[in-house]
Amino acid sequence: MTKWARWIVLAAGLAALPWVAGEYYVNLTSQIFIAAIFAASLNLLVGYGGLPSLGHASWLGLAAYLSAWMSLKLGLGHWATAPAALLATTLVACAFGWISLRATGLGFLMITLALSQVLWGTAYRWVSVTDGDNGLRGLTRPAPFGWSLDSAASFYYFALAVTVVAIFLMAMFVASPFGAALRGTRDQPRRMSALGHDVWTIRWVTFVYSGFWGAVSGLLFVYYNKYIHPASLSITSSAEALLGVIAGGSGTLAGPIVGAAIIMLLKNYVSAYVERWNMLMGFVFVLIVIFVPEGVVPGARRLWARWRAR
Amino acid sequence: MQYWIIQTLNSLALGGLLFLLAAGFSLIFGLMRIANLTHGSLYMLGAYVGVTILKFVPNLWLAALIGGAVIAVFGGLIERFILRALAGNALGQVLVTLGISFIVADFCLIVWGGDPIPVQTPLALQQPLRIGGVAFPTYRLVVLAIAVVTAIVLYVLMERTRIGAMIRAGVDDMPMARAVGIPVSKLFTAVFCLGAGLAGAGGIIGGPIMSAYPGLDADMLPLALIVVILGGIGSLLGAFVGSFVIGAIYTFGTALLPDLAYVILFLPMIVVIAFRPRGLFGRRTV
Numbered sequence: 311m312t313k314w315a316r317w318i319v320l321a322a323g324l325a326a327l328p329w330v331a332g333e334y335y336v337n338l339t340s341q342i343f344i345a346a347i348f349a350a351s352l353n354l355l356v357g358y359g360g361l362p363s364l365g366h367a368s369w370l371g372l373a374a375y376l377s378a379w380m381s382l383k384l385g386l387g388h389w390a391t392a393p394a395a396l397l398a399t400t401l402v403a404c405a406f407g408w409i410s411l412r413a414t415g416l417g418f419l420m421i422t423l424a425l426s427q428v429l430w431g432t433a434y435r436w437v438s439v440t441d442g443d444n445g446l447r448g449l450t451r452p453a454p455f456g457w458s459l460d461s462a463a464s465f466y467y468f469a470l471a472v473t474v475v476a477i478f479l480m481a482m483f484v485a486s487p488f489g490a491a492l493r494g495t496r497d498q499p500r501r502m503s504a505l506g507h508d509v510w511t512i513r514w515v516t517f518v519y520s521g522f523w524g525a526v527s528g529l530l531f532v533y534y535n536k537y538i539h540p541a542s543l544s545i546t547s548s549a550e551a552l553l554g555v556i557a558g559g560s561g562t563l564a565g566p567i568v569g570a571a572i573i574m575l576l577k578n579y580v581s582a583y584v585e586r587w588n589m590l591m592g593f594v595f596v597l598i599v600i601f602v603p604e605g606v607v608p609g610a611r612r613l614w615a616r617w618r619a620r
Numbered sequence: 621m622q623y624w625i626i627q628t629l630n631s632l633a634l635g636g637l638l639f640l641l642a643a644g645f646s647l648i649f650g651l652m653r654i655a656n657l658t659h660g661s662l663y664m665l666g667a668y669v670g671v672t673i674l675k676f677v678p679n680l681w682l683a684a685l686i687g688g689a690v691i692a693v694f695g696g697l698i699e700r701f702i703l704r705a706l707a708g709n710a711l712g713q714v715l716v717t718l719g720i721s722f723i724v725a726d727f728c729l730i731v732w733g734g735d736p737i738p739v740q741t742p743l744a745l746q747q748p749l750r751i752g753g754v755a756f757p758t759y760r761l762v763v764l765a766i767a768v769v770t771a772i773v774l775y776v777l778m779e780r781t782r783i784g785a786m787i788r789a790g791v792d793d794m795p796m797a798r799a800v801g802i803p804v805s806k807l808f809t810a811v812f813c814l815g816a817g818l819a820g821a822g823g824i825i826g827g828p829i830m831s832a833y834p835g836l837d838a839d840m841l842p843l844a845l846i847v848v849i850l851g852g853i854g855s856l857l858g859a860f861v862g863s864f865v866i867g868a869i870y871t872f873g874t875a876l877l878p879d880l881a882y883v884i885l886f887l888p889m890i891v892v893i894a895f896r897p898r899g900l901f902g903r904r905t906v
Contacts, residue, residue: 362711362714364718409890409893409894412893412894412897413893413897415710416649416653416654416655416710416711416714417849417853417897419655419711419714420655420845420848420849421849421889421893423657423842423845424842424845424846424849424886424889425886427838427841427842427845427882428842428882428883428885428886429882430838430882431842431881431882431885432879432880432882432883435878435879435880435881435882436879436880437879438879439879544838545718545838545841546722549718549722552715556715586726586730588722588723588725588726589722589723589726589727591719591722592718592719592720592721592722592723592724592726593719593723594719595715595716595718595719595722596702596716596719596720596723599706599712599715599716599719600702600705600706600712600716603709603712
């Protein structure tokens with residue numbers, strides 16, 4: 311009962327937000343949704359697969375760039391660009407996964423970082439396609455079934471719907487037997503291999519699935535901003551997502567969502583007062599890794615359990 | 621003809637600078653199992669610190685020595701006080717170095733501003749060397765020579781001295797090295813200082829070629845990563861060969877296909893990872 315009640319309160323609160331909150335907060339929450347999908351997709355790799363990727367911005371940036379490029383330079387409509395961008399990004403994820411998963415652990419981290427830096431450098435340098443440092447501008451939001459997303463509230467509901475579906479499907483993935491096998495490869499790769507599981511394929515499928523949801527967040531990102539810049543492919547963007555996952559608690563469902571929200575709020579509020587977001591993020595990174603390495607959600611859960619047991 | 625000679629020398633000079641960066645990165649990774657993501661920032665910090673030192677000491681080589689020492693101390697402090705607190709937590713250590721790299725990048729932006737700062741080439745080396753009617757940019761030759769000398773010194777240090785033998789033992793099998801009484805912990809600090817110092821000095825020596833600008837760290841770090849993935853982790857020879865291969869690919873790629881220079885960079889990496897995941901000269905898979 312209480313569990314259901316909590317869900318109903320949460321759903322009602324999210325649904326009512328555009329009526330009670332101003333446009334600034336509605337937009338902020340939409341951005342949190344996008345960051346939450348992005349961080350949750352990275353969490354599949356980092357938290358459940360034990361594969362620390364520092365190149366996740368590739369998927370957000372690539373999908374956003376592809377969608378923007380196809381609509382600007384090829385003049386295609388959103389009905390064509392969205393599936394094409396998702397498909398192409400997922401195919402690139404297949405290839406990148408094949409390369410990166412030659413290694414695990416820190417080797418994996420370095421290769422994902424190097425690959426994403428290659429995309430970032432290309433976005434900067436290939437000016438004829440990407441407009442370089444200017445970024446691609448003049449984009450539009452789609453209007454699914456004639457429902458314009460131009461107002462803050464309608465985009466909010468669209469992002470909310472996509473987020474609910476995305477988080478649900480990622481939760482299903484984790485809860486499935488495949489998800490259990492994935493956690494097995496994280497904790498005991500050799501034993502899993504001895505039990506007859508194909509560890510490499512399990513990791514690769516997860517990599518591709520994670521890339522797909524990263525691409526979904528990238529589409530939302532470019533729809534929201536109507537603009538895409540190489541910075542979205544930079545190591546800072548990957549690091550923000552990883553920081554969200556780790557701050558919230560990797561390997562938990564709620565962790566990355568909470569973490570992404572914290573990062574987004576910090577970024578929005580603090581940048582209003584201080585210009586030094588990068589430096590602040592660096593400090594948050596260092597402090598969290600040293601003092602709350604488990605993340606906020608497991609930490610809070612532990613305190614809650616202790617309080618209940620009193 | 622002249623164009624190609626200049627491009628070749630550019631590529632060799634970039635390879636030399638990359639070696640100063642990648643050798644330390646590779647040794648630190650090999651010995652400590654830390655992918656030190658501050659390494660690009662140490663290079664950039666070195667370049668900026670060099671700019672400041674040059675205001676007081678009008679000699680680039682002296683500035684490179686002083687700046688290298690400053691960055692080595694800075695690296696030592698990071699290792700002693702931050703990385704040491706996270707011993708055994710490899711991912712945590714990498715994330716901390718990433719956090720520090722953001723802090724350093726922003727710090728440089730605050731202190732030295734957002735405009736690129738050019739560094740003057742030493743007067744004696746400004747004139748190109750003329751041999752048979754062809755001009756060779758002298759400074760690039762000197763950078764190449766510095767890299768080669770550094771490589772030889774590092775090689776002798778690693779292969780012919782007791783400390784080098786201890787470091788190699790640590791790279792190959794750390795628990796066993798500890799068990800036979802090698803002070804691995806002190807070596808960690810020493811190697812980290814050495815790597816940081818090389819990166820910092822590289823930043824200053826590279827100053828007349830690349831100048832000091834925000835984003836220098838993000839430009840150099842991926843190149844160093846690719847060099848190390850290509851050459852093999854913990855291998856000096858790998859870092860040396862990899863640096864010049866990547867230096868050449870990057871320079872000629874930028875000259876011939878400026879749009880896709882970064883894509884071309886990634887081809888040799890794919891080939892090596894596909895057929896030899898440990899890198900060309902690596903002893904252990906990553």
